[in-house]
Amino acid sequence: MKIExxxxxAVIGLGSMGMGAAKSCINAGLDVYGIDLNxxxxxxxxxxxxxxxSHDCSDFSDVLDAVLLLVVNAQQAKTILFTNKLxxxxxxxxxxxxxxxxxxxxxxxxxxxxxxxxxxxxxxxVSGGALKANLGEMTIMAAxxxxxxxxxxxxxxxxxxxxxxIGSEIGLGATVKIIxxxxxxxxxxxxxxxxxxxxxxDIPLDVMYEVVTNAAGNSWMFENRMKHVVEGDYSPAxxxxxxxxxxxxxxxxxxxxxxxxxxxxxxxNMFTSASNAGFGQEDDSAVIKIFSGITLPNKGE
Amino acid sequence: MKIExxxxxAVIGLGSMGMGAAKSCINAGLDVYGIDLNxxxxxxxxxxxxxxxSHDCSDFSDVLDAVLLLVVNAQQAKTILFTNKLxxxxxxxxxxxxxxxxxxxxxxxxxxxxxxxxxxxxxxxVSGGALKANLGEMTIMAAxxxxxxxxxxxxxxxxxxxxxxIGSEIGLGATVKIIxxxxxxxxxxxxxxxxxxxxxxDIPLDVMYEVVTNAAGNSWMFENRMKHVVEGDYSPAxxxxxxxxxxxxxxxxxxxxxxxxxxxxxxxNMFTSASNAGFGQEDDSAVIKIFSGITLPNKGE
Numbered sequence: 354m355k356i357e358x359x360x361x362x363a364v365i366g367l368g369s370m371g372m373g374a375a376k377s378c379i380n381a382g383l384d385v386y387g388i389d390l391n392x393x394x395x396x397x398x399x400x401x402x403x404x405x406x407s408h409d410c411s412d413f414s415d416v417l418d419a420v421l422l423l424v425v426n427a428q429q430a431k432t433i434l435f436t437n438k439l440x441x442x443x444x445x446x447x448x449x450x451x452x453x454x455x456x457x458x459x460x461x462x463x464x465x466x467x468x469x470x471x472x473x474x475x476x477x478x479v480s481g482g483a484l485k486a487n488l489g490e491m492t493i494m495a496a497x498x499x500x501x502x503x504x505x506x507x508x509x510x511x512x513x514x515x516x517x518x519i520g521s522e523i524g525l526g527a528t529v530k531i532i533x534x535x536x537x538x539x540x541x542x543x544x545x546x547x548x549x550x551x552x553x554x555d556i557p558l559d560v561m562y563e564v565v566t567n568a569a570g571n572s573w574m575f576e577n578r579m580k581h582v583v584e585g586d587y588s589p590a591x592x593x594x595x596x597x598x599x600x601x602x603x604x605x606x607x608x609x610x611x612x613x614x615x616x617x618x619x620x621x622n623m624f625t626s627a628s629n630a631g632f633g634q635e636d637d638s639a640v641i642k643i644f645s646g647i648t649l650p651n652k653g654e
Numbered sequence: 655m656k657i658e659x660x661x662x663x664a665v666i667g668l669g670s671m672g673m674g675a676a677k678s679c680i681n682a683g684l685d686v687y688g689i690d691l692n693x694x695x696x697x698x699x700x701x702x703x704x705x706x707x708s709h710d711c712s713d714f715s716d717v718l719d720a721v722l723l724l725v726v727n728a729q730q731a732k733t734i735l736f737t738n739k740l741x742x743x744x745x746x747x748x749x750x751x752x753x754x755x756x757x758x759x760x761x762x763x764x765x766x767x768x769x770x771x772x773x774x775x776x777x778x779x780v781s782g783g784a785l786k787a788n789l790g791e792m793t794i795m796a797a798x799x800x801x802x803x804x805x806x807x808x809x810x811x812x813x814x815x816x817x818x819x820i821g822s823e824i825g826l827g828a829t830v831k832i833i834x835x836x837x838x839x840x841x842x843x844x845x846x847x848x849x850x851x852x853x854x855x856d857i858p859l860d861v862m863y864e865v866v867t868n869a870a871g872n873s874w875m876f877e878n879r880m881k882h883v884v885e886g887d888y889s890p891a892x893x894x895x896x897x898x899x900x901x902x903x904x905x906x907x908x909x910x911x912x913x914x915x916x917x918x919x920x921x922x923n924m925f926t927s928a929s930n931a932g933f934g935q936e937d938d939s940a941v942i943k944i945f946s947g948i949t950l951p952n953k954g955e
Contacts, residue, residue, distance in 0.1 A: 515868060533871040606851070
């Protein structure tokens with residue numbers, strides 16, 4: 354028996370990642386329905402070729418083969434699926450790909466609720482940023498049944514350059530993403546700590562940046578984020594509060610496993626301090642502002 | 655007036671970096687004198703074309719234009735130069751390039767003592783590993799007077815692919831290297847923390863490694879060192895005790911500046927715990943062994 358190719362997909366959450374993923378699905382020839390509360394985003398996707406747009410995914414539940422959830426957190430995913438009863442309206446066999454960064458526990462809760470309604474679930478967090486999402490080249494860390502993978506193959510093909518099949522157990526994808534965020538968050542925080550110490554020691558920050566990015570002390574995050582510090586530009590690419598959330602998920606995950614986190618717990622405190630000091634909506638490199646007694650470069654200097 | 659080209663250089667400390675640097679100087683046509691307590695290393699350098707070898711650099715002090723110190727720490731450098739009185743025997747104007755990883759305070763102490771004897775000093779820590787040293791492609795972070803830079807230009811040309819001139823004040827080179835080591839050490843420790851959590855969460859470590867090294871959570875150290883963990887091979891490339899020493903220098907530097915180190919202080923504790931548990935002479939990735947309740951890959955599995 355051949356699994357029917359998924360043709361109609363709703364993308365819920367048209368932020369930077371969701372908009373890119375939705376456009377990639379349109380480019381791949383799928384029938385795409387865009388769902389968001391933001392009318393500007395809806396109009397933009399309609400002009401890009403969406404079959405339909407709405408504030409409420411239930412409007413299209415009869416025709417959908419798949420739903421891609423690219424919302425901000427688990428609470429939004431659960432509200433849409435269960436409080437607002439989308440899950441009750443989707444056809445049996447519809448596949449729901451949950452790509453928000455959420456805990457393994459939340460992923461398992463969502464799976465249980467979806468399974469009761471004969472819906473498939475893929476636990477499939479993404480990474481890569483808006484640029485990669487636009488190109489259909491996201492990285493996806495996915496866990497779920499073979500049936501879920503097969504049903505979502507057209508969506509995976511359209512949106513990702515790399516799909517890691519972590520396993521069949523829901524929650525493994527979420528956990529891999531969370532451990533990735535542990536590294537990303539600590540790398541930003543330690544980059545800030547190192548650059549702050551350099552500023553205190555009167556090392557020119559552009560020189561420090563140049564040395565580190567050409568040596569073994571480099572990280573992807575150091576290279577990407579400390580450029581913002583050297584340029585004094587804290588316009589948010591990704592915000593401090595995102596890492597308050599994600600390192601919070603790291604802490605929850607470790608607590609559930611009764612596992613210590615000597616470094617990530619400290620990094621969470623650093624981002625929390627930065628948010629508490631009023632920098633929550635700035636670029637995550639603004640975590641460097643928790644250090645006193647240093648002079649940082651200003652924009653345009 | 656033309657500065658005379660440095661032709662004769664003694665390399666003191668023929669470990670993996672020193673041996674590579676000495677051979678690179680030979681390859682560049684300099685007259686090289688090799689100094690070490692290890693006769694095997696001396697013989698090896700003699701066969702590679704050294705003009706002279708000895709346990710004691712004083713044997714060649716009359717002919718030397720430059721001395722390159724690639725010893726393990728500041729104590730060794732001070733013992734050789736002052737306790738053993740090499741500094742008193744070198745010709746006035748000889749340039750001493752101190753490339754051990756030492757504190758800015760020690761670098762300044764050495765400078766003061768050398769200046770009293772009319773000797774030049776370059777504060778010039780290196781990075782890049784044995785392979786780069788062998789190719790004459792080390793990275794050098796240097797501070798010192800124009801006269802010191804000029805006198806050592808032939809040695810810098812022979813040994814480095816990249817020389818960062820941090821400034822003229824002795825100690826700036828040492829500080830840049832120490833801040834680099836802050837990043838390197840925390841990156842290894844957080845790589846271990848992440849992989850340990852993955853092991854606890856039943857994520858296959860080779861999958862976790864593959865995901866991270868292809869995503870924004872990657873660091874040079876994660877990619878290089880966690881391969882050892884995935885392969886279960888803790889043969890020392892660089893040892894746990896090196897980071898006990900180097901993160902100790904980071905802590906001393908921050909203490910001198912009265913600057914906090916939320917992450918690096920924790921990483922120092924992690925390496926110290928690993929050393930205390932008996933892993934000091936293993937590869938620095940063995941810091942992962944401080945985590946209990948996990949099963950790590952064994953070599954050859």
